[in-house]
Amino acid sequence: MTPAPHDPHRTDVLVVGGGNAGISLAARLLRTGTARDVALVEPSPVHRYRPLLNYVGGGEATTADLERPMVDVVPDGVRWVRDAVDGVDLDARTVTTRRGRTLAWSRLVLCPGLDEDWAATPGLQDAYAAGWAFSTYVPAAAPLVWPALRRLREGTVLFTVPPEPAGCAPTALKPLLMACGHWQRRGVLDDLRVVLALPLRHAIGVPDADARLEEVLAGYGVEVWREATVESVDPVVRTVEVRTPTLTRRLEDLALAHAVPHYTAPGWIEASGLADGDPAGLVDIDPETLRARAHPDVWAIGDAAALRTTSSGGALRKQVDVLVHNLAAAAAGGRLRRYDGYTVAPITTSRRRLLLVETDRSGARRRRLPLLSRARPRLSAWLLDRYVLPRWYWRGILRGRV
Numbered sequence: 420m421t422p423a424p425h426d427p428h429r430t431d432v433l434v435v436g437g438g439n440a441g442i443s444l445a446a447r448l449l450r451t452g453t454a455r456d457v458a459l460v461e462p463s464p465v466h467r468y469r470p471l472l473n474y475v476g477g478g479e480a481t482t483a484d485l486e487r488p489m490v491d492v493v494p495d496g497v498r499w500v501r502d503a504v505d506g507v508d509l510d511a512r513t514v515t516t517r518r519g520r521t522l523a524w525s526r527l528v529l530c531p532g533l534d535e536d537w538a539a540t541p542g543l544q545d546a547y548a549a550g551w552a553f554s555t556y557v558p559a560a561a562p563l564v565w566p567a568l569r570r571l572r573e574g575t576v577l578f579t580v581p582p583e584p585a586g587c588a589p590t591a592l593k594p595l596l597m598a599c600g601h602w603q604r605r606g607v608l609d610d611l612r613v614v615l616a617l618p619l620r621h622a623i624g625v626p627d628a629d630a631r632l633e634e635v636l637a638g639y640g641v642e643v644w645r646e647a648t649v650e651s652v653d654p655v656v657r658t659v660e661v662r663t664p665t666l667t668r669r670l671e672d673l674a675l676a677h678a679v680p681h682y683t684a685p686g687w688i689e690a691s692g693l694a695d696g697d698p699a700g701l702v703d704i705d706p707e708t709l710r711a712r713a714h715p716d717v718w719a720i721g722d723a724a725a726l727r728t729t730s731s732g733g734a735l736r737k738q739v740d741v742l743v744h745n746l747a748a749a750a751a752g753g754r755l756r757r758y759d760g761y762t763v764a765p766i767t768t769s770r771r772r773l774l775l776v777e778t779d780r781s782g783a784r785r786r787r788l789p790l791l792s793r794a795r796p797r798l799s800a801w802l803l804d805r806y807v808l809p810r811w812y813w814r815g816i817l818r819g820r821v
């Protein structure tokens with residue numbers, strides 16, 4: 420394919436979404452000289468390092484640890500458009516925005532993340548408003564999680580792992596297992612009924628890691644409901660209905676629920692003809708080259724892309740690598756590289772131990788961090804996840820250095 424001729428009225432690479440994916444990609448494009456000019460469309464004034472939300476929910480971090488003004492993380496040299504995309508015109512090669520802008524691009528990279536789908540679980544949003552349901556996945560609710568879990572002495576508490584798509588869904592186990600460690604130390608675990616609703620049969624889908632997690636859950640006396648998703652919530656009487664393959668089960672008079680909402684891709688992706696046809700409406704890309712199947716100048720990475728692997732921030736390091744190479748290769752008519760679906764699932768098993776699982780798309784183990792990625796929870800892995808990776812994120816990943 421011949422490179423598109425330079426058009427001064429079009430941004431060379433337009434990136435949609437200034438989360439982990441968009442900022443690290445924009446920084447790397449400039450650092451490597453892969454793009455002439457880069458613009459970023461992002462409405463939020465705040466950038467979040469989302470993995471720390473679970474440590475807020477475990478009383479090990481504060482919101483201030485994970486938030487930075489967006490203006491501080493948008494790389495120098497990137498034009499930041501403070502607006503939200505609400506449509507893509509593939510023929511005109513433009514995006515439109517909520518505030519009525521039309522932005523022309525030569526190459527478009529979509530990484531707007533996922534939207535909460537409150538309608539999928541009737542009553543859940545009202546239960547959040549009532550204060551007895553919350554989760555670390557909803558940033559405004561995350562600071563409420565630890566004070567409520569820490570105070571709990573008796574009753575029934577429900578935890579859920581969201582069905583795919585969701586940002587690194589297995590990490591929804593972190594608040595559960597950190598809370599269990601706390602309740603055990605305080606001697607109140609036996610007075611609590613702790614129920615975990617898993618959307619699949621196992622938490623991760625990697626046999627040795629799942630076996631280790633099963634031991635940990637059994638050790639804390641957690642009742643595991645498998646292939647179970649919350650169907651509806653009664654916010655007034657604190658009742659939750661959970662659908663399983665054989666029956667709908669009820670939990671009544673709940674003390675608390677760490678219930679993660681379901682997610683979909685933003686609706687304008689489907690409305691613009693870019694979705695993969697699944698109900699969640701993810702961007703239809705070749706999951707190996709990261710290029711839209713029907714539109715060679717459109718690419719996607721991150722949670723909103725149909726990558727056929729568990730999405731995670733750890734996966735993005737690899738995706739950004741491949742995408743930067745492929746943007747350059749496509750422009751020069753070279754060979755595209757392939758993303759193997761590498762991803763990570765870091766799961767705290769207690770207040771100071773973490774199980775780090777790295778896999779590829781097939782579920783086979785991949786060990787990029789060989790000393791830490793083992794079938795045994797470790798303090799060193801916990802310290803890496805809580806303290807080292809956040810520094811690496813702000814100083815390296817978001818600056819396009821890693």
Ligand SMILES: Cc1cc2nc3c(=O)[nH]c(=O)nc-3n(C[C@H](O)[C@H](O)[C@H](O)COP(=O)(O)OP(=O)(O)OC[C@H]3O[C@@H](n4cnc5c(N)ncnc54)[C@H](O)[C@@H]3O)c2cc1C
Nearest residue numbers: 436438439440469470504531532586587721722731732733
């Ligand atoms: C609670 C939680 C814990 C996690 N823990 C871990 C972990 O321990 N390890 C790990 O590797 N991963 C973890 N993840 C997953 C990781 O954070 C995500 O995979 C990663 O943030 C995805 O990056 P993204 O850029 O695709 O999406 P996001 O980081 O969600 O960013 C999307 C950006 O797009 C913007 N946007 C939205 N709509 C529009 C629009 N219409 N126009 C323009 N911009 C738009 C948003 O404002 C946002 O800034 C966790 C996620 C959560 C929620």
